[in-house]
């Protein structure tokens with residue numbers, strides 16, 4: 037396998053599809069805003085209610101000075117003030133309650149928006165194709181689910197509320213100003229239009245800077261994932277400092293981009309504040325001239341200026357709202373990029389019931405009934421064929437399989453041997469459809485794997501991979517990963533078969549003991565036995581074991597070999613093995629070299645006529 041990428045390599049960049057969201061990509065605000073809208077749309081009613089409640093609360097707040105004035109006037113006149121006091125109290129309490137309720141309703145919709153986005157993202161991430169995840173950075177993908185969705189919550193509903201409230205109040209104020217003095221309003225609008233131009237210029241920059249910040253946050257996630265994913269290796273190599281340096285650089289990039297966003301936000305806020313001041317002075321000047329010329333009177337000018345003062349914070353609110361929409365759009369854009377990544381197609385063909393009917397017609401009583409369960413839940417054994425299969429992991433990479441062909445009948449033990457890099461693991465990956473071959477056919481149970489619904493294909497296979505076959509969680513979680521409800525006694529049976537019973541007895545909470553991140557609290561051999569037990573629990577029609585016993589001690593290996601030989605009497609078992617001693621009794625051995633099948637036969641046959649196999653055997657003291 038290729039060496040892990042360096043933190044500074046281009047792979048630590050955002051895990052985006054080509055061409056989507058490239059840094060500095062101009063004119064991306066509309067896709068971002070469309071994406072933001074698609075998040076907000078399902079919550080539009082609740083958000084409208086929140087905004088409305090907030091607005092009514094604000095109006096009540098505005099009415100309070102008038103009510104207070106009335107109380108003071110009545111008291112001054114010696115009239116009973118109980119009524120106005122009651123009205124004032126009601127306004128104070130109801131205004132506060134409605135404003136609080138509006139805030140709560142908006143936050144409620146924000147949480148729903150974030151939860152929906154996270155659910156959609158996580159569902160999608162787990163259905164991504166293997167090559168897509170391999171060319172992405174898991175840390176960056178995680179940042180999109182955590183950090184970007186959080187940004188969505190912080191900005192979206194509040195920004196919309198600010199924009200709506202700001203727009204409505206601004207419109208009402210402008211109407212009132214127009215009624216007072218149309219000329220002064222024209223002057224005001226001309227100056228305010230300048231704010232619009234500044235905001236239009238600055239807003240995309242805020243969006244871009246936010247996107248860069250989030251990309252840098254994704255890089256931090258990727259760098260952390262890299263270091264924590266190989267924590268012991270990093271420590272053993274004394275590479276903490278170097279990895280920390282890479283993390284510091286990513287954090288620094290996030291800081292710089294964050295500061296850039298803050299600077300642009302400051303530019304837009306300051307400009308709007310200055311413009312409002314200028315506007316006030318211009319209106320004062322023009323208004324003074326108009327009073328002098330008799331075109332308007334002093335009281336109108338005073339009222340107009342009061343409205344202008346009321347307008348100032350609303351304009352600030354609008355400008356801030358636009359900035360926040362940019363931030364939310366940048367986050368929504370990054371989330372949308374994940375939604376463009378290619379996922380696996382679960383159902384490859386016709387609808388399931390129809391398919392089953394046609395299967396029955398095609399193969400009445402066929403022993404290889406595509407993952408059907410027989411009485412005890414044991415799947416019928418499945419044959420495997422490769423027919424002229426050629427494959428490269430990615431376009432541009434050298435071919436890993438060159439017209440590979442072999443046939444393995446249902447039932448029995450078949451071993452794949454050959455030098456490292458010969459393409460043995462790739463055989464298993466193609467059967468599991470982690471990747472699709474470029475040409476040729478892979479047949480399982482006589483049918484092209486591309487015709488199998490993916491879930492049923494994988495349910496029919498038990499696969500023990502070479503690396504990290506254990507997940508965080510308890511031993512029981514790990515065993516039942518692919519079989520959540522094993523039949524009575526099933527779990528105990530596979531625990532015994534994989535010789536895990538002693539381990540389970542020894543652990544403080546038995547099967548419910550936490551095995552740590554990637555099974556770090558288990559030995560290498562124990563991890564392999566957990567993975568074998570998990571695969572056996574599925575009662576698969578095809579068992580794929582990739583170097584599955586390489587870390588076991590001699591006694592456990594002999595016992596597991598017996599278990600595998602016994603399983604091969606009922607089902608098809610394919611093993612990849614470097615130690616030939618583990619497969620000398622196999623029904624057939626497929627010898628691979630440089631992506632080609634060189635020979636197929638039993639141990640004795642291959643010793644007799646295949647030089648490569650003889651060479652491998654003699655270096656392992658297994659010669660004739």
Ligand SMILES: Nc1ncnc2c1ncn2[C@@H]1O[C@H](COP(=O)(O)OP(=O)(O)OP(=O)(O)O)[C@@H](O)[C@H]1O
Nearest residue numbers: 037038170429436455456457458459460461462463
């Ligand atoms: N995900 C991948 N992306 C790109 N190239 C890969 C990938 N996985 C494997 N390869 C390359 O494909 C070739 C075959 O790999 P494969 O793992 O099938 O070999 P193998 O015979 O199982 O080797 P080993 O015995 O060392 O496990 C190797 O050259 C390897 O570098």
